[in-house]
Every structure is written in C-alpha cells, then in structure tokens.
Amino acid sequence: MSENxxxxxxxxxxxxxxxxxxxxxxxxxxxxxxxxxxxxxxxxVGKAGLVDVLGRVGVTNVQGEEVQKLDELANTTVxxxxxxxxxxxxxxxxxxxxxxxxxxxxxxxxxxxxFDPLDGSSNIAANVSIGTIFSIYRRLSPSExxxxxxxxxxxGARQVGAGYIIYGSSCVLVFSTGQxxxxxxxxxSIGEFLLSxxxxxxxxxxxxxxxxxxxxxxxxxxxxxxxxxxxxGHSEHGINYTSRYIGSLVADFHRNLLYGGIFLYxxxxxxxxxxxxxxxxxxxxxxxxxxIEQAGGLATTxxxxxxxxxxNYIHQRVPLIIGSxxxxxxxxxxxxxxxxxxxx
Ligand code: AHG
Ligand code: MN
Ligand code: MN
Numbered sequence: 001m002s003e004n005x006x007x008x009x010x011x012x013x014x015x016x017x018x019x020x021x022x023x024x025x026x027x028x029x030x031x032x033x034x035x036x037x038x039x040x041x042x043x044x045v046g047k048a049g050l051v052d053v054l055g056r057v058g059v060t061n062v063q064g065e066e067v068q069k070l071d072e073l074a075n076t077t078v079x080x081x082x083x084x085x086x087x088x089x090x091x092x093x094x095x096x097x098x099x100x101x102x103x104x105x106x107x108x109x110x111x112x113x114x115f116d117p118l119d120g121s122s123n124i125a126a127n128v129s130i131g132t133i134f135s136i137y138r139r140l141s142p143s144e145x146x147x148x149x150x151x152x153x154x155x156g157a158r159q160v161g162a163g164y165i166i167y168g169s170s171c172v173l174v175f176s177t178g179q180x181x182x183x184x185x186x187x188x189s190i191g192e193f194l195l196s197x198x199x200x201x202x203x204x205x206x207x208x209x210x211x212x213x214x215x216x217x218x219x220x221x222x223x224x225x226x227x228x229x230x231x232x233g234h235s236e237h238g239i240n241y242t243s244r245y246i247g248s249l250v251a252d253f254h255r256n257l258l259y260g261g262i263f264l265y266x267x268x269x270x271x272x273x274x275x276x277x278x279x280x281x282x283x284x285x286x287x288x289x290x291x292i293e294q295a296g297g298l299a300t301t302x303x304x305x306x307x308x309x310x311x312n313y314i315h316q317r318v319p320l321i322i323g324s325x326x327x328x329x330x331x332x333x334x335x336x337x338x339x340x341x342x343x344x
Contacts, residue, residue, distance in 0.1 A: 009035060009173070009184050009193040016179065026087045027177075030111050030136065031161070033085035035193060037078045038132055038165040038173060041118070042186065044073050045167040048124060062097040062315060063280075070124050071095055074117035074132060087111050089139050089147035092314050094283045099152055099314065110142045111160075112151050114314075116283040119164075120248025129168035131250030135287035136161040152314055156286030156307035164250045164287065174200070174254065176294040181257075197258075202297040205326040206260025210245045210252045218268035222302070222335035229334065229341035236341075237330075249279065253288050253322065257295060262327035266302065267319040277319040281311055285320045298328040302335040 004015070013028045048070060061071075075095045082088050083102050087109035091100040094116040102108055113136050120130035138160050139151040163175025171186035173193050183197025209230050216224060230241045244261070246252050252263050267277045279285055289299030289306035299306040299322040309318060321331050333339040 004198055005195050007195050009195070012182065012184070012195055016177070026109060027111070027161070029085055030082070030087040030109070030113075031175075033081045033087070034078075034113075034134055034163070035173065037081035038171075039186070039191065040077045040081070041074045041132060042165070042167050042171045044077075045070065045124075045130065048127075061095050063094065070130075071118045071121050078115050078117050078132070078134075082113055085109070088113055090152055091115070092152055092282060093117060094280055094315070097315075099147075099149070108147075110139050112137045112139060112147060112154075114152075114282040114286070116280070119250045119284065120246075123246070123248050128246060128248060129166055129251040130248050131164050131166045131168075131254075133164045133250060133284055133287050134162065135159055135283060135290070149314075152282075153311045155310055156281075156289055159286060159290045159307075162287035162290040164254070164291075166250050166254055168251065172196070172254070174257075174291065176291050178294065181291055181295045200257060200295050202257050202292065202295045203260030203324055204296070206256065206262065206324045207239055207241055208244050208256055208259060208261030209241050209264070209327075210243070210256060210261065211264040211266070212245060212247070213243075215266075215268045215270060218270040219266055220335070222337065223264070223266045223331075225339075225341045226331050226334035228343055229330075229339075232343050233341050249284055249288070253292075256323045257292065257297070260324045260327075262321065262323040262331065264321045264331070265319065266321065274317055276317040279317060279320045281306075281309055281316045281318045282314055285309075285318050285322075288320075288322060292322050296325065297323055298325045300328055300332055302332060 075093050083106050086107035088111050089108045090112045092114045113134055116133040118130055119133050123130055137154050139147050161177040165173045172183055174183045181200040184193035185196040186193050234240055256263050265277050265279045285306050292299050301319045
C-alpha cells in the first residue's frame with residue numbers, strides 16, 4: 001500500500017507541485033474550491049428525502065430534460081464556489097444554455113471549467129449513486145480582457161485537469177492533472193478527503209460491458225454486431241462477459257475504471273434531435289476520456305479519439321465508448337467494419 005494513503009487532498013496538492021501550474025497556487029485554489037462545492041453537494045444529497053430537495057423544479061433545461069431540485073442546488077453550489085475562488089474567467093454548466101459570466105465582485109482568473117453539476121439525475125429519487133463531473137482548461141490568452149467562446153471550445157486534449165465525485169455508499173473524488181489518476185474518499189467525521197486510491201490504472205481487458213440495451217434496435221450495424229459478439233461469441237473471445245448498467249455515468253464509469261470493462265453510449269437513431277447519442281462532449285465525455293487515458297484506457301466515438309474531437313457548440317453530444325483498451329479497440333474494429341459477427 002502506498003505510503004501516501006490517508007494523506008489529505010490538500011497535502012496531496014502540496015506534494016505534487018505539478019498541480020500548481022507555474023507554482024502560483026491558483027490551480028490549487030481552484031481545485032480546493034471544487035472540493036468545497038462537492039462537500040456541500042454531498043451534504044445536500046445525503047439528506048435528500050428528509051428535506052424538500054427531491055423532485056422536479058417544474059422547468060426543462062437546455063438539454064430538454066426535467067430539472068431536479070438537486071440539479072439546481074448542485075449547479076448553484078458549483079457556480080458560487082468556483083466564482084468566489086477568483087480563479088475562473090468563465091463557467092459552462094450542463095444545466096445552462098450559455099457561458100456563465102463571473103460576477104464582477106470576483107477577480108477574473110485564467111481557468112474555464114465545464115461541469116455536469118449532477119450526473120444521473122433520473123436516479124436521485126431511487127437513492128442510486130449520482131455524481132458531479134468537471135473539466136478544467138486554461139484560457140488561450142491569459143489576462144487579455146474578457147474570455148471568449150474560443151476559450152470555452154477547446155478540444156479535450158487541452159484539458160489541464162478533470163475529475164468526478166460519486167455520492168454513493170461513500171463519497172469518492174477521482175481526478176487527474178496529467179500525472180496519473182488518484183482517488184480520495186471523504187471521511188465525514190473530519191470533513192476531509194483522504195487519499196484512498198493512489199495511482200489508479202484500469203485493467204487492459206475486462207469482463208463487464210455497460211450499455212442501455214433498450215436502444216439496440218436504434219444502433220448502427222457495427223455496434224449491434226459488437227454487442228451480439230460480447231453476448232454470444234464466447235467461443236471466439238473466450239470469456240463470459242457480464243452486463244452491468246446503473247444509468248449514472250459516473251457510477252458505471254468508476255466501477256469499470258477499477259474492475260475493467262467497457263461502457264458504451266453509442267449514437268442511436270431514437271431521437272432525431274440527438275443523432276450523436278445522449279452524452280455531452282464538454283462536461284461528460286472529455287473529462288472521463290482524460291481520466292481513462294491517464295489510467296491506461298481508451299475513449300472513442302467509434303471512429304475518433306474523444307480528446308481530439310473539435311468542439312463547435314458548448315452542449316455538443318458525442319457517442320462515448322470508454323474503458324479497458326483491448327475492449328475499446330475490439331469495438332472500434334466492429335464499428336469500422338474490420339470485424340463482424342453473426343449469431344449461429
Ligand atoms: P444527467 O443526469 O447529467 O443528464 O446524465 C444522465 C446520463 C448519464 O448519467 C447516464 O449514463 C445516461 O444518462 C443514462 O441514459 P439512459 O437512461 O438513456 O440509459
Ligand atoms: Mn450527466
Ligand atoms: Mn446532469
């Protein structure tokens with residue numbers, strides 16, 4: 001066990017000077033603001049059901065989805081804490097149509113953060129694990145006036161940090177700043193995140209596949225062929241895969257990151273308004289793609305590395321296939337027609 005297990009996240013920041021991006025401490029302060037926001041959301045999630053934070057707000061967001069009260073609480077919390085850090089020049093939330101300006105009373109920083117304040121909202125009322133996802137970029141021209149849309153629309157390969165928090169049986173924060181992936185578990189008795197999963201590496205191949213099979217008839221032929229192969233091609237690939245799908249991306253991703261396996265949200269033709277699938281590039285696919293690559297895995301649209309996708313809209317959707325490298329590469333072979341499978 002690493003001698004550093006159990007150190008606080010603040011100690012970890014200090015021990016890893018690379019977090020400070022030029023040793024100014026501003027990147028560390030930004031991460032500490034995100035950590036504080038997650039502790040507040042964890043508190044609200046933890047008491048959901050006891051106080052009036054469950055249920056719908058009665059409005060639909062830019063995604064065309066019903067906004068849950070916890071979505072709104074989480075969104076407000078992240079906006080408030082990151083703005084007050086004085087380290088951001090713009091924020092982009094899954095819940096809001098436009099780039100969020102930083103209130104004038106706060107200094108304008110050099111970072112832009114895309115975030116999904118609450119992922120897995122449909123699971124809130126059922127007490128299933130949900131989470132927060134964040135993705136950090138440096139602005140293209142530091143301290144040159146207002147940030148621009150170009151600052152907000154950078155490809156995922158230009159992220160300087162990314163992470164997620166799962167509000168589950170325990171509260172776990174996993175993030176990377178480009179030097180590997182570390183996981184921290186919240187000790188509620190002292191209100192500190194402590195290093196619990198140092199230097200996470202995902203297995204080269206797994207036995208888990210995670211996909212909403214209810215969309216099967218809306219997939220392209222390559223995706224259908226791959227899923228048929230996973231389910232029926234045991235003689236070819238030699239192992240029995242098992243299906244695990246929670247419907248909260250952070251929870252499905254975190255399990256597969258640790259155990260190995262593949263998560264798929266492919267493009268489907270169910271909703272003409274969402275021809276590229278359901279998941280968002282900037283606040284879901286890119287941050288998790290950054291983390292999985294740091295952990296030795298892969299993330300693709302099926303034909304393109306997620307981190308290379310050139311964004312043209314802050315709420316752009318992409319197909320997301322992510323996880324153990326050998327599994328993702330086999331999927332790519334099916335989607336690119338290099339492999340086929342017909343059930344006997
Ligand atoms: P969000 O709650 O932020 O809108 O995200 C929900 C996403 C993601 O968490 C999950 O993987 C996916 O929706 C599940 O979609 P289906 O219910 O269509 O399978
Ligand atoms: Mn989400
Ligand atoms: Mn969400």
